Amino acid sequence: MAEMHQILLKIGPAAFRIASAWRRPLEELEALYRDFPAPTDNSVDFTVRLEPEKPWRRFIRPSVHIGGDFWLPDAAPLPLGQGLLAAEMGMNLQMALGWRRHLLLHASSVEKDGKALIMTGLSGSGKSTLSAMLAERGWRFMGDEFALLDLETGDLVPFPRLISLKNKAIETMQQVVPENRFGPEMKATPKGDIRHLIPPTAAVARMDEPARPALLLFPRFGHAPELRDMGQSEVFVRLTQASTNYVALGEAGFHALTRFVDRVPTKAMDYQSGEQAEALIQSLWSKLP
Amino acid sequence: MIRDALPLVRALREPTSVKPLTSSQWTELISVARAESLLGSLAHRLKDVSVPDRVRAVLQDAIEAHDLARQQALWEADCARRALADYRGKIVLMKGTAYVAADLAAGVGRSIGDLDIMVARDDLPVVESALLDAGWEWVKPDPYDDQYYREHMHELPPMIHRERDRMIDVHHTTLPLTARPTPDAQAILDNAIALENGLHVMAAPDMLLHSVAHLFADGDLAGGLRNLWDINLLVRQFSEADEEFWMELNIRAKTHDLVKELERALRLAARLYETPVYRFSAGQTQFADYFYVRRLLARDGYGRETRKLTRFAFYVRSHWLRMPPVMLARHLWTKWRKGGTPPK
Numbered sequence: 245m246a247e248m249h250q251i252l253l254k255i256g257p258a259a260f261r262i263a264s265a266w267r268r269p270l271e272e273l274e275a276l277y278r279d280f281p282a283p284t285d286n287s288v289d290f291t292v293r294l295e296p297e298k299p300w301r302r303f304i305r306p307s308v309h310i311g312g313d314f315w316l317p318d319a320a321p322l323p324l325g326q327g328l329l330a331a332e333m334g335m336n337l338q339m340a341l342g343w344r345r346h347l348l349l350h351a352s353s354v355e356k357d358g359k360a361l362i363m364t365g366l367s368g369s370g371k372s373t374l375s376a377m378l379a380e381r382g383w384r385f386m387g388d389e390f391a392l393l394d395l396e397t398g399d400l401v402p403f404p405r406l407i408s409l410k411n412k413a414i415e416t417m418q419q420v421v422p423e424n425r426f427g428p429e430m431k432a433t434p435k436g437d438i439r440h441l442i443p444p445t446a447a448v449a450r451m452d453e454p455a456r457p458a459l460l461l462f463p464r465f466g467h468a469p470e471l472r473d474m475g476q477s478e479v480f481v482r483l484t485q486a487s488t489n490y491v492a493l494g495e496a497g498f499h500a501l502t503r504f505v506d507r508v509p510t511k512a513m514d515y516q517s518g519e520q521a522e523a524l525i526q527s528l529w530s531k532l533p
Numbered sequence: 534m535i536r537d538a539l540p541l542v543r544a545l546r547e548p549t550s551v552k553p554l555t556s557s558q559w560t561e562l563i564s565v566a567r568a569e570s571l572l573g574s575l576a577h578r579l580k581d582v583s584v585p586d587r588v589r590a591v592l593q594d595a596i597e598a599h600d601l602a603r604q605q606a607l608w609e610a611d612c613a614r615r616a617l618a619d620y621r622g623k624i625v626l627m628k629g630t631a632y633v634a635a636d637l638a639a640g641v642g643r644s645i646g647d648l649d650i651m652v653a654r655d656d657l658p659v660v661e662s663a664l665l666d667a668g669w670e671w672v673k674p675d676p677y678d679d680q681y682y683r684e685h686m687h688e689l690p691p692m693i694h695r696e697r698d699r700m701i702d703v704h705h706t707t708l709p710l711t712a713r714p715t716p717d718a719q720a721i722l723d724n725a726i727a728l729e730n731g732l733h734v735m736a737a738p739d740m741l742l743h744s745v746a747h748l749f750a751d752g753d754l755a756g757g758l759r760n761l762w763d764i765n766l767l768v769r770q771f772s773e774a775d776e777e778f779w780m781e782l783n784i785r786a787k788t789h790d791l792v793k794e795l796e797r798a799l800r801l802a803a804r805l806y807e808t809p810v811y812r813f814s815a816g817q818t819q820f821a822d823y824f825y826v827r828r829l830l831a832r833d834g835y836g837r838e839t840r841k842l843t844r845f846a847f848y849v850r851s852h853w854l855r856m857p858p859v860m861l862a863r864h865l866w867t868k869w870r871k872g873g874t875p876p877k
Contacts, residue, residue, distance in 0.1 A: 247534075248835060259587065261560050263835050286556040287587035291564045293835055313567040313836060344594040494601045 246302070248293070252283050256392065256403040256451050257346070258339060259283035262331050264294040265302055269327030276328075276406055276427050276440060279448050290314070290342060292334035297321045310334045314341035326430050329438055332406065339390055339403075340488035346392035346401055347493060347500040350486045353391045353400055354383035359458035359532065360400040361525065362391050362508070364486045370465035370521075373413040376441060377518050378525075380420050385447035386455065395493070395500050398507070399454035404447040406440040414439045416518070458532055460510040463521065467514035471524055474512055480505045535561040535834030538569060538758060542805050542830070545575060545762060548582045559588050561834030568836035569758045573599035573642030599642045606630045606645040609699050613648060614732055616667035620660060623733045625651040625725045627704060627743065631734040632763070635726075639766040644759075647691070647700035653722055654705035661689060661703065669694050669701055677867060685711045685860075707743045707789075711860060716746060716789035737771045737778060738785040745798040746791055753844070753851040757829045758805075764798050765806040772809070779811040786814075801825055 250263040251270050264270050293311040296302040306324035312334055319337075322330045339348060351364035352375035361383070363371040372388040379385035387403040394401055406427065409417055414429070414437060427440035462474065462482070483501055484490050490497045511528060515521040540562055543550045554562065566572040576592035576599075584592065610630050617624055625631075627649035632640030652660050669692040673679070682690040688704040706718035721743075725733035735743060744767060748760040771778045786795045796816030802808035803815065804826065828847050831840035838844060852861055 284587070285585060286560075287585050288556075288560050289587065289591055291560065291836060293837070295837070311837075313564055342594075344597060345590065492598065492601065494604070 246299075248295075252286055252288055253277055253335075254281060254283040255335070255405045256387070257401055258290070258343065258403070259288040260335050260338065261288045261291045262294070262334070263291060264327070264331070265296055266294070266306065266308075266324060266327060268324065269294055269308070269331050272328040272428060273331055276442055279442070279445065280451075290335075290338035292331060292338060294327060294330050294334065310337065312338055314338050316341075320434065322433070326433050326438075328427060328440065329430055329433055329435075332408065332440070335405065336389060343392075343489060344493060346394055347490065347497050347504075348488045349391040349393065349483060350389070350488065351391040352388045353386040353402075354378045355386055355400075355455040356383050356529075358455055360386060360455040361459045361461065361529070362400065362457055363461045363463050364391070364483070365462050365464065368465065369463050370413075370515075371463055372408060372410070373416065374463060374518070374521055376407045376409065376413070376417055377420070378522070379407075379444050379447065381522070384450060384455075385443045390488075393457070393500050393504060394454065395496050397454075398457065398500065398503050400457050401454045402447070402451045404443045404451050407443060409439050409441055411436045417441055457504060457508045459525075459528060460504075460508045461525070461528075462510070462512045464512065464514045466516060469516065469520045469524060470514045471528070472512040472514075474510050476505055476510075479510050535565060537830040537839070538565050538832040539830055541565045541569060541571060541575070541832075542758065545571065545578055546806050548578045551579060551582060551584065556585065558834075559585065563588070563591055564834065564836035565832050568832055568838075570644045570756060571759050571762060573602075573644060574759075574762060575642075577642040596642065599644065602645050603633045603640065605699075606633055606648070609648045609697070609701075610634060610650075610732060611730065612667075612694070612697070613650060613664070613701060614730060616669075617660060617663050620652075620656070620663060622653050622656050623722050623725050623727075624731075625722065625733045625735060626728075627651055627707075627735070628747070631740065634728055634732065635734045637767070638770050639763045643763070647702050649702045649704060651704040651706070651718075651721070654718065657689060657703065657705055664692060664701065664703070668696055672700065681864070685709060707746050714746065714790040714794065716742070716791065720785075720788055737767075737775070738782045739789075741767045741771065741782065742785055742789050742791050742795060745794050746789070748798060749794045753848040754825070754828050761798070761802055761805060761829065765802045765808040768799070768802065768808050768810065772811075779814055783814055797822065797825065801829070805829070 246265060248263040248265055249267050249270050250261055251274055253260045290313050294308050295311055297307045297309045301307045307321040308324055308327050308330040309321045310319050310330050310333055314337055349364055351362050352371040353360050353362045354375050363374055365371050375385060375388045385404055388407045390403045392401040392403050425442040430438045513524055515524060566575045572595040576595040579592060610626055626634050629643050629645035630648055632643060672691045672693050679690050687706045687709050688702045691700050691702055693700050707716045708714060721735055721739045724736040724739060726736055727733050744760060744764050748757060786792045799810040799815040800818060800822055803810045828843050831838060831843060833839050
């Protein structure tokens, strides 16, 4: 069988081998993850495979199938120009289906003074963009895709992979972040236009440093600014839906999640601009114990 | 780079063989074990061997994942038991669920997917309607598939529980009705052993022969290394526990028309996993054994399937074994026109 190229990456507590039939996606990954440390002893948790959908698709209109240790039977292939996105999706897939050392919430998170702000919600809620924006304004970026809760301590563990900016968020962030922190622009992917952003240096340097969850928000973009209370049972149910491994963890997942919901104050937040969101967050943050 | 799955087989057989592995060899071994659904079994085998820290964490994850799978499988079996509380016949658990329910070594760290049960063929309508009442529903509401299952298969079309999202396969024998060997389903039911909760598992020789039938006569050997690992553990446990086991096994192999299949399974298990087998049960080594080994080990260090031609040959063979040629042609023609794939 055809040889593959490969690189190793460590993001927070997880380490990956990314194997690819083509060099290009790996070169892009290497450039964007240049400041990340190599996995200790070159030891990894997961393998991601980027392969041609059919052997001849290695050369003719190359199309990337996302495989690896964990995979989905109906994953649609991507054109080679979106190979970087395929690699990121492959890593997310390994985490979502295979990671058991933390409770995974589909959420973004940032930290200040040892306390973590966690933002969860459906795609389009703006959680990824908000975390990227706050990371440029004095907060430490902890992750834009998965929030990892320690099953023993309840702490939030960073998973600061590349920030995946979509559509209008690309332009918003281009106004505040220098060009050399951006990856290639990928137009018209299955998730819209996508451009990856390298997290700030501090986020990478401190990626083994956990924080205590202090505030949970359910942001919703495009509605008049407002903060609303949420019942604990609603929060619990929505977080079970936002977790990729709640069921797979069994009792340990239940305990971690109930503790989280008991301890962490939660609000629903509507907003129409980054400035509004920042002001609302500040109003809540200043009142925290 | 690992070129085949032999390092996995060696690690299962002889756990200390992993000691000299480098980081990259560990990464490859883990990918192969995950692809063959054997990481849980491997993790249990390597419990007392010193391994690098991250590897230990990966193995511990696998142990915990399979502990939960075991609990869920037993829960699912109990859900079926309660749904069929009014059914008077025997409900026989099969494959992985049976191994964990009977607390056999073959159940340790084994991945378990669907719930497989077996009941008497005449009782299928009763069982089917009780399950439908209790919340299971059809997965493939396609009339051709439905009729095909009912006329030619050894099981009902698969059902899935609408709340728990778990599948159940209700069997009435161990091989498709169109397959050449014809196991004696009634003999299996007659000899099945009751568990404390009223569910049943097959008697030892039948359980092993079902695993053999599953490996050779009902598929293209995908997942074959895992099946053969089951066979290895069942043989070791049953033959150590009972001196008469080999004799009973030979008699039952004749009853179920699986003598040749049993012989080959024992030869392959002995060859790959050094299973201690009774020589007269294993028959003579055949040239074809080489192709089976080649097929079973077709996996590289990225976890990719290799040896496409060998795989394809076994795929064709699986259909050939499952149905007579004219029927196969008619079946493939119908499926092709519908743009689907044949039922597995």
